[in-house]
Amino acid sequence: MKGMMNLPSQRIDGLGRILLPKGLREGLGWECGDVLSIRKEGGKLILQLMIQQPDPQCAYCGRPDRAVSVNGKDICDSCLEGIAEALEVQG
Numbered sequence: 158m159k160g161m162m163n164l165p166s167q168r169i170d171g172l173g174r175i176l177l178p179k180g181l182r183e184g185l186g187w188e189c190g191d192v193l194s195i196r197k198e199g200g201k202l203i204l205q206l207m208i209q210q211p212d213p214q215c216a217y218c219g220r221p222d223r224a225v226s227v228n229g230k231d232i233c234d235s236c237l238e239g240i241a242e243a244l245e246v247q248g
């Protein structure tokens with residue numbers, strides 16, 4: 158098999174786990190939280206991306222930056238400031 162000698166290898170640990178090398182994950186765009194399917198094909202395991210974890214984004218303005226999570230919603234710094242100001246005006 159071509160290139161076999163250069164493939165990164167991983168040893169299965171006592172709990173049956175292996176590490177997916179960072180270079181492979183980055184090459185595929187797989188990130189923490191993504192869900193993979195695992196199936197056997199002949200003598201091989203095939204890993205396939207099933208669910209990609211959405212990038213965190215502000216629930217108010219939709220910008221891809223998150224400062225805090227409240228009740229499962231992410232809120233960015235500037236929206237937090239806006240909320241704080243609104244509360245001050247009301248208070």
Ligand SMILES: [Zn+2]
Binds near residue numbers: 220233237
């Ligand atoms: Zn925001």
